[in-house]
Every structure is written in C-alpha cells, then in structure tokens.
Amino acid sequence: MSGLDALPSTSDQRVAVRITPDALRRVRAGHPWVYDRSIESTNREGAPGDLAVVFDKQREFAAIGLWDPASAIRLKILHAGRPVTIDAEWFATTIETAVAARAALWEGAPRHRLGYRAVNGENDGLPGLIVDCYADVAVIKLYSDAWLPHLRDLVPSVQAATRAAHVVLRLARSMADRPTFGLDDGDVIVGDPPDPVLFQEGRLTFEADVRRGQKTGHFLDQRANRLQVGKMTKGRSVLDVFASTGGFSVHAAAGGATSVHAIDQSAPTIAVAKRNMSYNHDLDTVAACEFTTQCADAFDALGHLGRSARRFDIVIIDPPSFAQKAATVGRAKAAYAKLTKLAMGVVEQGGVLVQASCSSRVTSDDFFDTVTAAAVEHGARLTEIRRTGHDIDHPVSFPEGAYLKAGYWRVDTGRRARR
Known part of the structure; x- marks a missing residue:
C-alpha cells in the first residue's frame, strides 16, 4: 500500500x-x-x-x-457498552456491516459500476471517516488525523468490503496544518484509477474526479432526489440552480424535459455538467433536450431571469451549506427565504419548486417553515407534495448527523399560466 x-x-x-x-x-x-x-x-x-x-x-x-x-x-x-478489542478485525467487521446495510442499492444493478457511500462516519460507528465508492474505486476521506495510525488496517478492510480495485485518500481541509507523514490529499494508495472515474446512477453515467474534485468527487447524498426529479420532468422546462456537476440536470433531461437551464458560479463544475450530459446522449430524451448553462451567482441569475419574465415548469434549488456554525443560522434562513422568493418569480403558475438544505444546524421544521413563509410573503402559495431526507447510504444515528432535507411543492404564484 x-x-x-x-x-x-x-x-x-x-x-x-x-x-x-x-x-x-x-x-x-x-x-x-x-x-x-x-x-x-x-x-x-x-x-x-x-x-x-x-x-x-x-x-x-x-x-x-x-x-x-x-x-x-x-x-x-x-x-x-461492554468492553471490546479495537483492532484490524474490529475495523473489518464494522466496515463490512456498514456496506451490507446498503445492499438494497445494488439489487438488480451492477454494483461494480455504481456510486454510493459505503461508510457514513459517525452514523456507521466510525467518527470522522467517510468511504465513497465510484465503480471499482474506493475513496477514503479523513476528517481527523486520529485516523492516520489506523490506515494500514482500514485500507484492506475497505477493499474487502467494497471489492474495490483502487483506493484513493482524501484529506479534509482541517488537516492541512497537521502532520500527515508524507501523505497528501488525492494520493492513490492502491491501484491506478482512471481519471476521471465513470460510474452509474440509475441508468445514467457520471464522472467523479476522485483525486481533485469537491468532497470525494461527486455529491452522492442527493441521488434519491435526482432520481425522483427524473420521474417528474417529461415535457417540462427545468431550471437547475446551484447545478454543480449537473446531477439534477442530467436526470431531468433523461426524464424527458424539453429544456434544462443550469446555473452555477463555478466554470469548472459547469464544464463537468456538460460532460456528464454528453455521456448520456445515447438516450433519445437526453439528445432531444435543449441544455443550456450559465456561469453566474445564483441570486443574481434568478433575479435577472425573473425580470426577463422567463418561466420554468420545475425549479430546483440545491445550495451549499449556508450555516457552517451556530452563529450563521439566521443568515442561512434568510438566504433560503430569499431564494424561495426569487424562485417564485421564475416558476410557472402551477409549476413545481424543489428546494433543499444541507445545513445540519437548520432543523427540518425551520427550513420548511422558512420556505413556505417566504412564498406567502411573495404573494404565492405552496402545496406540499413531499419532503425527503437521507438516503439509505447516508444513515443518521445521532441528532447532529441529520443535515439533508428537501421539499417538493406545487406553486400557486397568483399569475395566470402562459398559453
């Protein structure tokens, strides 16, 4: 190794x-x-x-x-509880148990091609340790240097449980000023993984930059919501805000959207979104979808679209965490409210708003109350269709572990629908 x-x-x-x-x-x-x-x-x-x-x-x-x-x-x-011995065998059993709990993800699917989270830190009994899998590549991400002395035991355990041929190490930014004994973020520990790694989400193909990309190369936690959105887009126009590498955009196109407009302020991630769309052009629905992108601040772009009277049947807003610490919760809620109000200006009468939060310090009730109140302040009314949380590979075992929440609403803007 x-x-x-x-x-x-x-x-x-x-x-x-x-x-x-x-x-x-x-x-x-x-x-x-x-x-x-x-x-x-x-x-x-x-x-x-x-x-x-x-x-x-x-x-x-x-x-x-x-x-x-x-x-x-x-x-x-x-x-x-009762005393146990923490050793290589204990790590192997714990990781194997975590992976086995995800088995429903690959029922009837090619496991060796999928993307999923194999170990979700504290929620799988391994605080500060994440393992994400993309096809046959396992990415171990450490959020504490307390894990470094145990890597020699962890790597073979991860390989055995995930059947990975390649292992990449990622280090959290918080470890930048800590001794890492010659290891760097993005180091290949085992094998020689392709760059980028291609993997499947549902029937679709995406890429993951496992050595340099954000997090471990892809945002796996929104998979269930992306699949759900793909079931709703046939014959509809879609706006994907904070589009990142285009997960929602590609699923929307594959689901039959007539057009998808993706907004993100990062030019490199927009470039990845375009590539992810191109990987799926063999699907007739993707080939037929008009896909456009915009590299811009989300708030500015939404305001401009609203003033230009451009409207969309489905608006998806999936921002980064706005509350990194308790002192910023108020600002985070204000940002969610502003995004909702801006969305009311671009969604069609009778259209759908999909809005998410990945801020653990903003509770689910606070988030949903903030969104619905903001819509009312804008003169609109939301009818809740569904609300979602964590997928099976992102389990929650303690209060601070719950961060992801998303809502789907039918929107009554008070405007007449376009004919």
Whole structure:
C-alpha cells in the first residue's frame, strides 16, 4: 500500500479518561462525540489516534474511542457498552456491516459500476471517516488525523468490503496544518484509477474526479432526489440552480424535459455538467433536450431571469451549506427565504419548486417553515407534495448527523399560466 510505511503506530497503553456525568449519559445513549470541555481527567497525554477508554466513577468500562488532542471533539467514540478489542478485525467487521446495510442499492444493478457511500462516519460507528465508492474505486476521506495510525488496517478492510480495485485518500481541509507523514490529499494508495472515474446512477453515467474534485468527487447524498426529479420532468422546462456537476440536470433531461437551464458560479463544475450530459446522449430524451448553462451567482441569475419574465415548469434549488456554525443560522434562513422568493418569480403558475438544505444546524421544521413563509410573503402559495431526507447510504444515528432535507411543492404564484 503506497505511502503508508511512514505512518505512526498507536501506543499499546490506553488513555484512561474520566468525563462529566452529562457527557457520560450522552455517550451511553449512543452519542459519538466527547468535547474537550467534558474531559475531567486523563492518565496521560495521548497522541492522535491512540485508543482512549472512558471509565465511570466505579472505574468500570463505559466506552472506547480515538483520542484527538488537536480537536475540540477530543474523543471520537467507536464503541460503548461492554468492553471490546479495537483492532484490524474490529475495523473489518464494522466496515463490512456498514456496506451490507446498503445492499438494497445494488439489487438488480451492477454494483461494480455504481456510486454510493459505503461508510457514513459517525452514523456507521466510525467518527470522522467517510468511504465513497465510484465503480471499482474506493475513496477514503479523513476528517481527523486520529485516523492516520489506523490506515494500514482500514485500507484492506475497505477493499474487502467494497471489492474495490483502487483506493484513493482524501484529506479534509482541517488537516492541512497537521502532520500527515508524507501523505497528501488525492494520493492513490492502491491501484491506478482512471481519471476521471465513470460510474452509474440509475441508468445514467457520471464522472467523479476522485483525486481533485469537491468532497470525494461527486455529491452522492442527493441521488434519491435526482432520481425522483427524473420521474417528474417529461415535457417540462427545468431550471437547475446551484447545478454543480449537473446531477439534477442530467436526470431531468433523461426524464424527458424539453429544456434544462443550469446555473452555477463555478466554470469548472459547469464544464463537468456538460460532460456528464454528453455521456448520456445515447438516450433519445437526453439528445432531444435543449441544455443550456450559465456561469453566474445564483441570486443574481434568478433575479435577472425573473425580470426577463422567463418561466420554468420545475425549479430546483440545491445550495451549499449556508450555516457552517451556530452563529450563521439566521443568515442561512434568510438566504433560503430569499431564494424561495426569487424562485417564485421564475416558476410557472402551477409549476413545481424543489428546494433543499444541507445545513445540519437548520432543523427540518425551520427550513420548511422558512420556505413556505417566504412564498406567502411573495404573494404565492405552496402545496406540499413531499419532503425527503437521507438516503439509505447516508444513515443518521445521532441528532447532529441529520443535515439533508428537501421539499417538493406545487406553486400557486397568483399569475395566470402562459398559453
């Protein structure tokens, strides 16, 4: 395995940790994080990735996790309850269990061609670790250097569970100033993956830049919503805002949309969207769809389209997270409201609004209330068709793990429909 020889090993001596009563209750209830402020005492200074054991006041085992001295989340819990041994076998079993829980995704489908999330961090019992698969390429993304000493065990476990021929390492931006022992973001650990990697979502083909692209190369979490949109677009015009690499656009075209207009402020992602559309031109519906793109700020572009009186049967708004911290929740809700109001100016009477949020700090109720209230303020009325959350490969096991929510609404703009 290329580049892993210089990685440190963990200490044989466990870090013994005492935590506050409230933190202990949370850990026993299944919460995967212990913050630095909840640490009452330790027996020694641990290194990143050392195994740390939480003891209760009776000196009984309560939990075990990864010690992360540089993070506010000082301890990342791997297991709570009865004592277990955390070793290569434990990692292999945990990863295999996570992958097996996704089996419904490849029922009747060519698993070796699909894109899916194999390990969803804390929600699969592995805090700070993501594994995404694109065809036969597994991408391991680390959000903490506490995982580096365990990579030698993780890589073969990931390969065995996912049947990947290639493994790529991605490192979160938060690790940029941390020691990585010669490893860089985008390093190929196993094999020689193609560039880009082509994979399937439903019957459609997309590319993933697994070494340089955003996240791990593609936004897999919106797959179910993209498939749903594809079922709604026959004979309709579609506006895809914050289009990124064109996931919604391609599904809309494949579903029979007469036209799709994609807006994103990143020229490189718009270029990928065009390529993703071209990969599917063998489908008659895609070939017949008029696909146009616009590299622009979403708010500015929506305002301009509204003033030009251009209207669309379906408007899709899938913005990035607007609330990276608690202090920005108010601004995030204001941004969602503004987007809704702008959407009311470009959607046809009786058309459909699909609007999403990936901000975990904005609750589902707050998001849906914000959207519907904004529409009313604009003089429109929304009738909810459905609301969605996380797909099967993005499970949620603790409150902070829930971030994705999307709504589908029928729109009464108060305007007469065009004839």
